[in-house]
Amino acid sequence: MTILTFPFPIFALLQALRRNYVILLLLSLNFINATPAIAGNLSSDLLKQPATEITVSLGNAANELKFEPNHLEFLAGKRYNLRLTNPSQLKHYFTAKDFADGIWTQKVEAGKVEIKGAIHEIELKPSAQAEWVFVPLKSGSYGLRCPIAGHTEAGMIGEIVISN
Numbered sequence: 109m110t111i112l113t114f115p116f117p118i119f120a121l122l123q124a125l126r127r128n129y130v131i132l133l134l135l136s137l138n139f140i141n142a143t144p145a146i147a148g149n150l151s152s153d154l155l156k157q158p159a160t161e162i163t164v165s166l167g168n169a170a171n172e173l174k175f176e177p178n179h180l181e182f183l184a185g186k187r188y189n190l191r192l193t194n195p196s197q198l199k200h201y202f203t204a205k206d207f208a209d210g211i212w213t214q215k216v217e218a219g220k221v222e223i224k225g226a227i228h229e230i231e232l233k234p235s236a237q238a239e240w241v242f243v244p245l246k247s248g249s250y251g252l253r254c255p256i257a258g259h260t261e262a263g264m265i266g267e268i269v270i271s272n
């Protein structure tokens with residue numbers, strides 16, 4: 109009896125595996141085909157949005173070690189132009205790595221140079237300016253700081269919130 113029933117489960121199993129294999133193959137083909145199309149549509153739609161401008165000052169003319177403002181709020185899916193300025197006589201950084209991981213950067217523009225692709229940190233020399241054009245994607249609360257020795261400790265920190 110056991111000998112007679114034995115081949116059936118094996119056959120059923122093989123059939124099931126074959127069926128699953130086909131489903132998995134279809135799923136992976138779908139994934140491969142769909143992903144670039146979605147990414148393509150997403151970025152072209154995002155690029156059409158007018159960018160909301162927000163200015164953040166790194167330090168100030170009195171050389172105080174702070175970001176002004178030190179609290180930034182963004183909405184996921186909207187396009188922004190974050191203008192960074194350094195009106196002080198000191199070099200400063202805009203460092204917000206987790207925030208940078210949660211956004212899609214279109215470009216960073218400084219002087220006559222445009223940089224495309226992911227950016228994690230921007231250094232501004234005295235009187236420098238830069239524009240960071242991006243679309244926030246991942247909601248959360250992220251830390252901002254200037255990592256130059258003594259600056260974070262003196263309070264050159266901030267918070268960036270992305271909400272849905």
Ligand SMILES: [Cu+2]
Nearest residue numbers: 200201254259
């Ligand atoms: Cu600084």
